[in-house]
Amino acid sequence: MPVRPAPSKARPPRPRVRKKAASAYHHGDLRQALVDAALAAIAEGGLEGLNLRDLARRLGVSPAAPYRHFADKDALVRAVAADIAHRYAAVLAQAAAEAPPDPLSQFRATGVAAVRFAVRHPAHFRVVYTPGLHDHRGDADPTRQALTAAQAAGVVAPIPVDAMMLTAQCAIYGLSRLIVDGQLPGGAVTPAQADAMTRAVTDVLGLGFLPR
Amino acid sequence: MPVRPAPSKARPPRPRVRKKAASAYHHGDLRQALVDAALAAIAEGGLEGLNLRDLARRLGVSPAAPYRHFADKDALVRAVAADIAHRYAAVLAQAAAEAPPDPLSQFRATGVAAVRFAVRHPAHFRVVYTPGLHDHRGDADPTRQALTAAQAAGVVAPIPVDAMMLTAQCAIYGLSRLIVDGQLPGGAVTPAQADAMTRAVTDVLGLGFLPR
DNA sequence: CGGTGGATGTGAGCATCGATTACATCTCTA
DNA sequence: TAGAGATGTAATCGATGCTCACATCCACCG
Numbered sequence: 001m002p003v004r005p006a007p008s009k010a011r012p013p014r015p016r017v018r019k020k021a022a023s024a025y026h027h028g029d030l031r032q033a034l035v036d037a038a039l040a041a042i043a044e045g046g047l048e049g050l051n052l053r054d055l056a057r058r059l060g061v062s063p064a065a066p067y068r069h070f071a072d073k074d075a076l077v078r079a080v081a082a083d084i085a086h087r088y089a090a091v092l093a094q095a096a097a098e099a100p101p102d103p104l105s106q107f108r109a110t111g112v113a114a115v116r117f118a119v120r121h122p123a124h125f126r127v128v129y130t131p132g133l134h135d136h137r138g139d140a141d142p143t144r145q146a147l148t149a150a151q152a153a154g155v156v157a158p159i160p161v162d163a164m165m166l167t168a169q170c171a172i173y174g175l176s177r178l179i180v181d182g183q184l185p186g187g188a189v190t191p192a193q194a195d196a197m198t199r200a201v202t203d204v205l206g207l208g209f210l211p212r
Numbered sequence: 213m214p215v216r217p218a219p220s221k222a223r224p225p226r227p228r229v230r231k232k233a234a235s236a237y238h239h240g241d242l243r244q245a246l247v248d249a250a251l252a253a254i255a256e257g258g259l260e261g262l263n264l265r266d267l268a269r270r271l272g273v274s275p276a277a278p279y280r281h282f283a284d285k286d287a288l289v290r291a292v293a294a295d296i297a298h299r300y301a302a303v304l305a306q307a308a309a310e311a312p313p314d315p316l317s318q319f320r321a322t323g324v325a326a327v328r329f330a331v332r333h334p335a336h337f338r339v340v341y342t343p344g345l346h347d348h349r350g351d352a353d354p355t356r357q358a359l360t361a362a363q364a365a366g367v368v369a370p371i372p373v374d375a376m377m378l379t380a381q382c383a384i385y386g387l388s389r390l391i392v393d394g395q396l397p398g399g400a401v402t403p404a405q406a407d408a409m410t411r412a413v414t415d416v417l418g419l420g421f422l423p424r
Numbered sequence: 425c426g427g428t429g430g431a432t433g434t435g436a437g438c439a440t441c442g443a444t445t446a447c448a449t450c451t452c453t454a
Numbered sequence: 455t456a457g458a459g460a461t462g463t464a465a466t467c468g469a470t471g472c473t474c475a476c477a478t479c480c481a482c483c484g
Contacts, residue, residue, distance in 0.1 A: 048260070129389075129395060131393045131395075166387075166409060166412060167413045167417065170383045170384075170386035170387040170390060171386055172382075173386040173389065173390060174382035174384070174385040174386025174387070177389055182343050182344075183347075183348045185349040186349075197378060200374070204371060204420045204421075206420075207371070207419070208418075212419075
């Protein structure tokens with residue numbers, strides 16, 4: 001019964017009081033509004049809890065309206081996933097840019113940034129790594145190049161770069177996921193705890209990376 | 213229409229030709245059959261693709277029948293998750309039992325076993341680590357004790373045990389998830405490739421763990 | 425040996441959700 | 455200013471989770 005008051009409403013001139021959008025169409029910009037609403041809904045209830053009817057309801061629009069902008073639910077999800085992936089990549093890039101250029105600093109900075117993102121936006125983090133929504137092959141190429149150079153200079157142990165990259169990636173991703181999925185002792189993880197754990201992990205990795 | 217031939221069947225003496233179960237009730241053991249069928253269905257279509265009606269259909273039973281054995285779908289999922297977690301734990305335990313008792317061998321053996329399980333049963337692996345279905349806090353206590361002992365004997369670097377445990381756990385879990393979620397270059401991962409990657413990761417970790 | 429009760433399964437049905445279709449309405453532009 | 459295309463609506467379908475009243479079957483007890 002919370003669907004709609006009455007199926008036969010005399011239909012007044014349509015109380016569309018949407019915000020901005022000077023040249024507003026019917027809604028303003030339903031497509032972007034849907035993406036934003038989906039972003040919020042995912043943050044609250046996860047990707048599984050997302051449903052188009054609720055989104056439409058929140059935006060004061062009929063359940064069929066979203067289909068004017070997205071072929072189906074999956075298309076919306078993909079758009080939202082792309083949006084999230086973009087933000088995630090930006091966060092990592094900025095962290096790398098602000099850190100010293102040596103490989104170990106880069107590793108640690110991007111690792112800390114990744115884990116922080118996971119702690120702050122768990123549901124969004126999960127979306128970024130949901131199979132089929134995004135490809136992460138070759139994400140860390142800059143770090144790889146820096147690492148190869150450092151190895152040539154003897155600053156880093158002569159282990160295969162592939163192995164080092166893989167290990168670092170696995171450790172950081174594993175830590176993020178363990179936090180996001182609540183599989184670590186102590187239940188919920190505070191940002192400070194997350195930082196400490198990231199530091200511990202990167203320290204141990206660093207020991208393996210240093211020349212002996 | 214593949215549900216049932218006709219809604220008004222004269223109902224012959226009920227063609228229940230179920231397998232074993234000498235003192236068979238109506239079905240035999242619908243509860244266990246549901247768990248088994250769910251196991252198979254999850255392996256095929258993942259946890260999201262699981263639905264009770266299909267399970268009932270496969271077992272030749274009405275859609276309401278499962279509710280005689282499980283309060284709701286979630287209860288079934290929890291039972292299946294417990295079953296999977298049990299198998300997973302058994303695999304890890306056996307791998308540890310068959311490996312040499314030193315901490316590094318134990319790490320590698322359980323790591324290899326975990327990654328192999330992930331490669332072989334990706335959907336089941338995902339279920340094991342689905343939030344809310346199972347708790348993994350304190351899973352690796354035996355390894356922790358071995359590690360502490362080894363450290364006292366000077367076989368392992370004097371890094372905080374917590375940090376080493378965490379790093380190893382993160383790396384192995386991260387590798388498993390990256391494989392399961394198809395986020396590694398080259399798409400699908402063969403068991404041989406998985407073993408090689410696990411070896412690479414544990415090697416790098418081992419370097420960090422060895423005393424200098 | 426027969427009846428009774430609890431466990432098990434059925435059939436019908438409700439609500440929600442994704443998706444499609446025919447139709448209405450609005451905005452822009454020629 | 456009138457048509458065309460973009461945008462939104464109403465109605466509806468099929469799948470799914472879940473509930474309820476009823477049927478059926480087995481075990482046990484007098």
